[in-house]
Amino acid sequence: MRPPRIFNLMLTAFALVIVLGISGMVISFWLVTRWSDPAQIRWMEAEMAAREQAARLASYYQQTGSWRGVERQLGPLPQGFGDIEGTVSLLDANGRVVAGRRRPFMVRGNEAVRRIPITVGDQQVGTLVISVVDTDEAFPVGSFNRRPLLLGMLGAGAGLMAILLGMAAVFSRRISAPLRQISAAAHAIADGDHSSRVQPANVRELAELAESFNRMAAALQQADQQRRQLTADIAHELRTPLSIIKGRLEGLQDGVYEADAEQIETLLAEVALLERLINDLHLLALADAGQLPLYREIVAPVMLVNEAVRSFAQSAAERDIRLTASTADDLPDIEVDPQRIAQVLGNLISNALRHTPAGGMVSVTVAAEPNGVIFRVSDTGPGIAPADLPHIFDRFYRADRARTRSSGGAGLGLAIARRLVEAHGGQIWAESELGRGTTVSFRLPVRLDVLATKLGQLVTTSSEK
Numbered sequence: 440m441r442p443p444r445i446f447n448l449m450l451t452a453f454a455l456v457i458v459l460g461i462s463g464m465v466i467s468f469w470l471v472t473r474w475s476d477p478a479q480i481r482w483m484e485a486e487m488a489a490r491e492q493a494a495r496l497a498s499y500y501q502q503t504g505s506w507r508g509v510e511r512q513l514g515p516l517p518q519g520f521g522d523i524e525g526t527v528s529l530l531d532a533n534g535r536v537v538a539g540r541r542r543p544f545m546v547r548g549n550e551a552v553r554r555i556p557i558t559v560g561d562q563q564v565g566t567l568v569i570s571v572v573d574t575d576e577a578f579p580v581g582s583f584n585r586r587p588l589l590l591g592m593l594g595a596g597a598g599l600m601a602i603l604l605g606m607a608a609v610f611s612r613r614i615s616a617p618l619r620q621i622s623a624a625a626h627a628i629a630d631g632d633h634s635s636r637v638q639p640a641n642v643r644e645l646a647e648l649a650e651s652f653n654r655m656a657a658a659l660q661q662a663d664q665q666r667r668q669l670t671a672d673i674a675h676e677l678r679t680p681l682s683i684i685k686g687r688l689e690g691l692q693d694g695v696y697e698a699d700a701e702q703i704e705t706l707l708a709e710v711a712l713l714e715r716l717i718n719d720l721h722l723l724a725l726a727d728a729g730q731l732p733l734y735r736e737i738v739a740p741v742m743l744v745n746e747a748v749r750s751f752a753q754s755a756a757e758r759d760i761r762l763t764a765s766t767a768d769d770l771p772d773i774e775v776d777p778q779r780i781a782q783v784l785g786n787l788i789s790n791a792l793r794h795t796p797a798g799g800m801v802s803v804t805v806a807a808e809p810n811g812v813i814f815r816v817s818d819t820g821p822g823i824a825p826a827d828l829p830h831i832f833d834r835f836y837r838a839d840r841a842r843t844r845s846s847g848g849a850g851l852g853l854a855i856a857r858r859l860v861e862a863h864g865g866q867i868w869a870e871s872e873l874g875r876g877t878t879v880s881f882r883l884p885v886r887l888d889v890l891a892t893k894l895g896q897l898v899t900t901s902s903e904k
Contacts, residue, residue, distance in 0.1 A: 450604075450607055450608060450611050453603065453604065453607030453611070454600075454604060454607070457599070457600050457603050457604065457607075458600070461599070461600060486553060486555070489553065489555055489567065489569050490555055492527075492567065493555045493556075493557050493567045495512065496509065496512060496513075496529065496557050496565065496567060497557045497558060497559055497564070499512050500557070500559055500564050500565065501559045506529065506531055506537045506538070506564075506565065509529060509537060509538050510538045513527060513529055513538045513539055526539060526569075526570050527539050527567070527568070527569055527570075528567075528568045528570075529557075529565055529566070529567060529568070530565055530566040530568060531564070531565050532562075532563060532564050532565060534566075537565070539568070552568060552569065552570045553568070553569045554566050554567070554568050555567040555568075555569070613640075614645065616640075617637070617638075617640035617645045617648075617649060618645070620637045620638065620649075621637050621648065621649060621652055624636065624637045624652065624656070625652075628656055628659060633656060633659050633660035633663050634656075634660060635656060636653050636656060637649045637652055637653060673720065673835075677713065677716065680709040680710075680712050680713040680716075681713070683705075683709045684706055684709050684710065684713075687702060687705060687706055687709075688706075716851070719851045719855055720851070722855055722858070723834065723851070723854060723855060723858060726855075726858035726859070726861075726862055727858070731858070731859075731862050733775075733776040733779060733862060733863070734776050734778070735774050735775060735776055736774065736775070736776070736777055737772045737773070737774050738772060738773060738774075738775060738777050739770065739772055740766070740770050740772075740773060740805045740812050740814070741766045741770060741805065743777060743780055743781060743784060743805075744764050744766055744784070744803050744804075744805050744814070745764060745766075746781065747781060747784035747785060747788060747803065748762055748763075748764040748788070748803055750785070751785070751788050751789070751792065754792060755792055755801065758792060758795075758797060759797040759798055760792055760795050760797065760798075760799050760800065760801055761799070761800040761801070762788075762792075762800075762801050762802075762803075763800065763801070763802045763803070764802075764803045764804075765802060765803070765804040765805075766804070766805050766806075767804075767805065767806040767807060769807070770805065770806075770807050770812060771807060771812065771885045772885075773811075773812055773883050773884075773885055775863055775883060776863070779859045779862070779863070780859070780863070780883070782855070782856075782859060783855075783856045783859050783860060783881065784803070784814065784816070786852040786853065786855060786856045787816040787853075787856060787879050788801065788803065788816055789852065790852055790853065790879075791816050791817070791818035791820070791877070791879075792818075794818060794820035794821065794877070795818040795819055795820040795876075796820065796821075799818065799819040799820065800818070800819050801816070801817070801818045801819075802815075802816075802817050803815070803816050804817075808882065810882065810884065811865070811882050811883050811884040811885045812882070812883050812885060813880055813881070813882045813883075814880065814881050814882075814883070815878055815879070815880045816878070816879050816880075817876060817877070817878040817879075818876050818877055818878075819875075819876045820876050820877060821873065821874065821876075822871045822872050822873040822874055822875055822876055822877055823869070823871040823873075823877055824873060828869060828871055831853050831869055832853045832854055832856075832857045832867070832869075833854060834851060834854045835851065835854075836853075836854075853879075856879075856881070860881045860883070863883055863884075864883075864884050865881055865882050865883040865884060866881065866882050867879070867880070867881035867882075868880055868881075
């Protein structure tokens with residue numbers, strides 16, 4: 440059984456709320472009219488009229504200062520009692536009858552008496568006493584007809600229900616339509632159409648959901664394009680050495696080449712290149728999966744820089760490039776995998792030497808920062824165009840398209856460097872200006888206990904001075 444649509448659920452919820460609200464009103468009305476005493480209702484109506492007469496008598500006393508001549512103001516029963524058998528009397532502040540019935544007020548049989556005080560300011564100046572016979576025949580006041588009021592309430596409730604259901608349908612559609620659009624776009628992406636996008640809705644939460652969905656779709660589209668490009672690049676990079684190896688072997692088989700040391704050396708070079716490419720791809724795959732093993736040790740950054748510079752000194756001399764190292768004093772030790780960081784420095788120095796012309800300079804520096812230790816590899820090469828700079832850490836990306844695989848590498852060195860630095864919890868970035876060279880920097884965090892020890896040593900040294 441398929442679950443209901445959100446439009447139907449919301450419309451049903453609105454309808455239930457409306458029906459329950461109107462039902463509650465009708466039930467409350469029925470209970471009030473069912474449990475109310477008709478006699479009490481009639482007395483309430485009659486007392487309201489009697490209190491109006493008491494207010495007029497209070498005004499009379501305030502004007503005259505006494506009850507003299509009040510008989511003309513008293514009159515019969517107040518309006519509202521109808522043709523009822525009864526009398527009206529006025530008592531002064533001492534309880535003496537000053538107008539109306541003179542005999543004592545004693546309830547007899549079904550006779551009912553109401554006493555209404557008359558006050559002027561904060562002083563009671565008299566009492567209005569009303570005596571009536573309380574029977575249905577003698578006191579048919581305000582017979583209560585429930586039917587018109589009930590029909591009116593039902594009619595108003597039906598009209599209100601129609602209006603609210605219409606509004607509920609509009610609001611429910613405004614909420615369900617964007618959700619249906621997102622659902623359709625999700626199905627399209629699942630079927631392989633990564634270009635599917637949704638329009639922002641008028642509801643804030645749904646607009647945020649649509650924006651998040653579009654960002655996800657854009658990321659999936661970019662990842663799919665990168666996957667396709669990666670597959671094509673891998674095929675291209677593997678095809679070249681394999682083609683060379685196959686051609687050489689076929690030449691040896693056909694007798695075109697002799698199986699001498701030169702041919703074997705050429706084949707081994709291509710095999711080594713192919714092996715290095717496969718190892719690089721395997722390393723990137725492990726880093727992407729978070730399964731790259733790191734064997735951390737506490738090492739000095741100066742040692743890493745000096746060893747990296749020493750290993751490339753001969754290559755720099757052959758290219759007529761000056762390779763220098765500069766390290767700051769009192770650098771804190773870092774906990775890293777020394778072989779992986781040496782690989783990062785090796786990739787950066789190798790790229791710098793490859794792009795620096797003869798007579799240029801490559802410098803490697805390391806310094807301490809509040810957030811860790813920062814390494815920099817700078818060259819005096821031609822620099823990188825601003826359009827290429829954001830992509831130099833992508834796989835198989837070459838800023839100089841003219842470079843071949845043999846002279847420019849496979850385009851994996853900087854991608855591997857980024858993954859290795861990020862695996863250590865660091866960041867890597869590049870800064871470049873055309874005609875003025877490039878600087879690639881990466882920052883590695885320092886362990887808190889190592890940093891605390893270093894700070895303690897600095898404080899002790901400064902206090903001794």
